């Protein structure tokens with residue numbers, strides 16, 4: 001199995017790879033030998049992560065893009081095509097949240113979450129599938145959420161986008177399975193990323209309630225999600241497609 005986890009010489013593109021779950025996935029993929037291409041909006045964050053990775057001897061490239069923008073994703077795909085020719089996998093991880101009941105939800109926040117969490121996945125899949133199909137055993141991993149399979153108070157836009165990502169994943173797995181492309185979603189539960197820690201610091205998260213609803217009694221570290229993403233990208237998961245992989249410490253089993 002160890003040899004099937006290896007990805008030496010292969011390029012994997014991770015959106016939102018400069019921080020949080022995306023960074024952890026990029027690190028795990030680097031450890032398996034891949035070249036991680038980390039994509040984000042803030043160049044300084046990307047370069048800091050790249051330098052941290054390169055100091056460990058890992059292969060890492062950066063690309064500045066807002067993946068909610070069609071033109072940015074088109075530029076990214078063009079660059080990746082010229083730089084690598086073929087791409088082993090895309091990890092659609094970039095995402096954001098906004099909390100409000102629907103009767104107080106501003107249209108611009110609804111549209112912003114649709115663009116960040118869902119349009120980005122559409123643009124990335126559409127523009128990268130030709131590059132993925134040039135690779136043997138390619139795959140896409142879409143980072144959804146437990147709130148893509150269950151609801152949560154005051155998160156109508158987030159739950160809608162993540163539910164859509166889960167079912168878009170199944171749909172793509174149907175259309176491209178015959179061409180050898182695997183498409184899976186990973187649904188993290190509460191995970192201690194910078195964004196999540198920011199919510200905790202602002203008092204927006206009741207940690208006692210979070211611990212109580214997770215069977216393992218604690219939130220995840222980013223690495224615990226990143227490792228599952230890297231496994232799904234690897235050939236060790238060669239018969240897994242269309243899966244909705246809950247990585248939630250047992251949050252959704254009851």
Ligand SMILES: NC(=O)c1ccc[n+]([C@@H]2O[C@H](COP(=O)([O-])OP(=O)(O)OC[C@H]3O[C@@H](n4cnc5c(N)ncnc54)[C@H](O)[C@@H]3O)[C@@H](O)[C@H]2O)c1
Nearest residue numbers: 016019020021040066067093094095145190191193194195
């Ligand atoms: N942290 C959690 O508890 C949790 C739980 C379930 C699902 N998720 C999902 O996991 C993913 C990563 O979340 P995280 O908590 O690590 O977030 P994070 O904010 O800590 O990291 C996300 C990264 O994506 C980048 N990003 C956001 N919008 C972007 C855009 N339009 N273009 C390019 N880059 C963009 C951010 O700048 C950041 O670097 C998201 O899709 C999120 O919805 C997180």
